[in-house]
Amino acid sequence: MKPAPFDYLRVEHIDEALEALRKEGGDARIIAGGQSLMPMLAMRLARPKLLVDIMHVDAMRRIDDDGRTLHIGAAVRQAKLERHPGLAGRQPLLAGALAWVGHAQTRARGTICGSIAHADPSAELPLSLMTLGGSVHLRTRKKRRALAAHEFFAGMMATAKTDDEMIEAVSFPTVLPGTGYAFNEVGRRHGDFAIVACAAVVHANKAMLGIGGVADVPTVRALPLPDAPDFTDALNQYAWDLDARDDLHATARYRRDLIRQLGRRTIEEAARCRA
């Protein structure tokens, strides 16, 4: 449980980090809060030659609200967003999901972008970004690009980020009029990895239901509302399509059942919350 040796570089400007990534590519890893990366290092699932610490880059500690999106820099800790004034009004789904992210002790250190970069299929923040249709802002020494969440997440702990790129920020769409949001999760204990996590956005007579913890990446599908005659079949089909597997924590059958129960409940909650 001791990390393999690595060099450490603390940067104060993003260009220093990008230069290090340009030179060292896949041998370098960005460390921000370290709450996903440090366990990977401890178990030697990751063995970078260089860690680039970006927590002292002031420009990336910002949360900006431009009226349509919440733009969250790579050095913003989860606890900071959790305490952001008015968050529940600006994006209730994100506020609801944050309470389920790890524990208070890890949210105090972990960053929003770090969890997105780690792309754990059971993590709440990637699921929220997918369900809300947010985007990931990537940057190299030479260019910037923004990817929609569904383009970014490529598989279990795999993303479309190239070795010389880093996540500069992520953006979550803010609340829309007439739209309701909800987030629910079932785990063995509060703070454990999700067995199934559900995020729902309801507008008019359509629901977008995001599901995490089942497939290799969080998924989103449009469904009718629970009072529609075809709802139960549509949700059941969704549960089967995710190819749930048995593991130590839950059987595939239990996961499918959770999708049907928790999925319905989350959509109903979101429908009730429509502003």
Add this chain to the structure above:
Amino acid sequence: MPRLSADRKHLVSFTLNGKPVSGMAEPRMTLSDFLRHEIGATGTHVGCEHGVCGACTVQIDGGLARSCLALAVQTDGCEVRTVEGLSPDNGVTLSILQDEFRNHHGLQCGFCTPGFLMTLDALFRERPDASAEQIRQTLSGHLCRCTGYASIMKAALAAQQRLRGEPRQKAQENSKGGSHA
């Protein structure tokens, strides 16, 4: 800060419980190992070493942190607080929190206790009026294999009352009925 090379030890300095400390660390050394092996502050206990058990929880710049998930070199220049800093007179008397853990059997073997104490210390500073439910949720980031948690909740609630200057009551957790940790 220049690049710190993997095969050398580097000077790391920070404030520990109000006093400046320093030592040498390879970049890969965790804060928990640095505290225990370099500084000799063994009050912080190390359990799982990958952020699950909570025993090594300390405070960095006022916020909670698993010290096994922080690098010593990341902590350079920070303010670190550990269980050694809780006593008001450097270990002669117990803090209110520690005293109530003793009164209510909030520990048996004591391995997990430093982590619980640092979390509750930070919680009650930020939210002196945290509800029992909030306390329970915050403590979910810690594992204890001795107490079954009920006595830890009693200790936490008793300490909270004393910290708020309220008169002592016995077994308030039970008197509400049906609330278990």
